[in-house]
Amino acid sequence: MGLTNQSSGINVLRERFNVKSNLEQPVIALAGNPNTGKSTVFNALTGLNQHTGNWPGKTVLQAQGTFSYKGVEYRLVDLPGTYSLLANSAEEEVARDFIYFGNPDVTVVVGDATCLERNLNLVYQIMEITPKWIFCLNLMDEAKRKKVYINIEKLSEKLGIPVIPTVARKEEGLTDLKEAIAGMVRGELTTRPRLVRYDREIEEALDYLVPRLSSVIGERYNLRWLALKLLDGDQQIINHLQAQFSN
Amino acid sequence: MKMFEIQPGEYARVRSLEAEGNIRRRLLDLGLVPGTLVQNIRRSPLGDPTLYAIRGAMIALRKEEAGLVNVDKEER
Ligand SMILES: Nc1nc2c(ncn2[C@@H]2O[C@H](COP(=O)(O)OP(=O)(O)OP(=O)(O)O)[C@@H](O)[C@H]2O)c(=O)[nH]1
Ligand SMILES: [Mg+2]
Numbered sequence: 001m002g003l004t005n006q007s008s009g010i011n012v013l014r015e016r017f018n019v020k021s022n023l024e025q026p027v028i029a030l031a032g033n034p035n036t037g038k039s040t041v042f043n044a045l046t047g048l049n050q051h052t053g054n055w056p057g058k059t060v061l062q063a064q065g066t067f068s069y070k071g072v073e074y075r076l077v078d079l080p081g082t083y084s085l086l087a088n089s090a091e092e093e094v095a096r097d098f099i100y101f102g103n104p105d106v107t108v109v110v111g112d113a114t115c116l117e118r119n120l121n122l123v124y125q126i127m128e129i130t131p132k133w134i135f136c137l138n139l140m141d142e143a144k145r146k147k148v149y150i151n152i153e154k155l156s157e158k159l160g161i162p163v164i165p166t167v168a169r170k171e172e173g174l175t176d177l178k179e180a181i182a183g184m185v186r187g188e189l190t191t192r193p194r195l196v197r198y199d200r201e202i203e204e205a206l207d208y209l210v211p212r213l214s215s216v217i218g219e220r221y222n223l224r225w226l227a228l229k230l231l232d233g234d235q236q237i238i239n240h241l242q243a244q245f246s247n
Numbered sequence: 248m249k250m251f252e253i254q255p256g257e258y259a260r261v262r263s264l265e266a267e268g269n270i271r272r273r274l275l276d277l278g279l280v281p282g283t284l285v286q287n288i289r290r291s292p293l294g295d296p297t298l299y300a301i302r303g304a305m306i307a308l309r310k311e312e313a314g315l316v317n318v319d320k321e322e323r
Contacts, residue, residue, distance in 0.1 A: 035304070083276045083277055083278075084272075084276035086269075086272055086273075086276065088269060088276075112303070112304075114303055115302055115303025115304060117302060117303075118278050118301075118302040118303050118304055121275075121276055121278070
């Protein structure tokens with residue numbers, strides 16, 4: 001593996017996604033199901049400090065911008081809305097690749113409080129990729145209107161992840177969200193994600209693969225997820241590995 | 248019956264999927280797991296795709312896709 005400096009290595013990888021940031025600028029990704037209010041959160045946080053383009057090599061819109069909170073400037077990247085991260089479409093591929101290879105300092109998953117259950121498929125997929133994420137439960141006003149009551153504390157406890165309720169359209173809860181992002185970036189707000197345990201054969205295969213991947217790739221990536229993708233025979237991931245680590 | 252046979256406004260519950268591999272995964276990702284209640288909201292002017300309400304979201308499915316889902320009609 002050619003890159004020796006871990007942090008500069010990550011910035012090189014981020015630049016492949018057209019996301020440029022220096023070490024002082026933490027990178028925050030916004031992910032979630034379609035139509036949950038990601039762009040509304042993005043616009044409320046970044047205001048006019050944003051620009052749009054395309055994801056490299058894809059006809060998928062990319063929006064990024066910056067916001068400042070308590071003296072730190074953060075770079076925010078709005079990912080396309082997806083129900084899954086299995087890379088069955090260009091949108092899913094972009095979202096998955098950025099969360100995995102771009103290694104955001106924090107991923108904010110924006111969920112729809114009116115249909116919480118439907119959001120959990122993506123939540124568990126993200127949980128497998130990274131422990132550094134926050135669940136922003138948006139559309140709380142709509143949920144209230146539909147008489148949906150959510151026990152935020154219990155949900156947070158069950159997921160092992162901070163949950164921040166918001167009404168992005170009215171900018172409610174966004175200060176709490178920024179506070180949580182800042183805390184996670186500083187390493188003060190930590191998570192205890194509840195990972196999926198698979199059948200014994202799969203767990204044994206993972207125990208076999210992970211140390212072998214580690215000797216080739218190092219510890220920068222979540223190797224358990226990578227090993228799961230290899231067991232899945234995910235050709236896109238195999239191509240990525242060949243492109244990045246063939247020397 | 249198949250999911251595409253649900254008439255506009257009517258409900259049905261998913262019994263099973265007749266798909267494998269990536270297509271099966273995609274249908275599951277959209278929330279079409281056995282036991283899920285689905286409603287035909289409306290067909291597009293050309294009759295395909297059809298818009299369904301699935302677990303709180305509106306999702307358009309083509310006839311080929313909805314044809315892979317076995318459902319039981321449910322009166323509501
Ligand atoms: N009532 C209510 N509406 C909201 C809230 N947040 C966003 N919206 C509305 O929800 C709709 C979708 O918001 P977007 O921000 O475009 O959602 P998105 O997640 O970026 O959607 P995609 O990028 O298509 O996946 C818009 O009409 C918003 O005004 C909220 O907290 N409450
Ligand atoms: Mg959007």
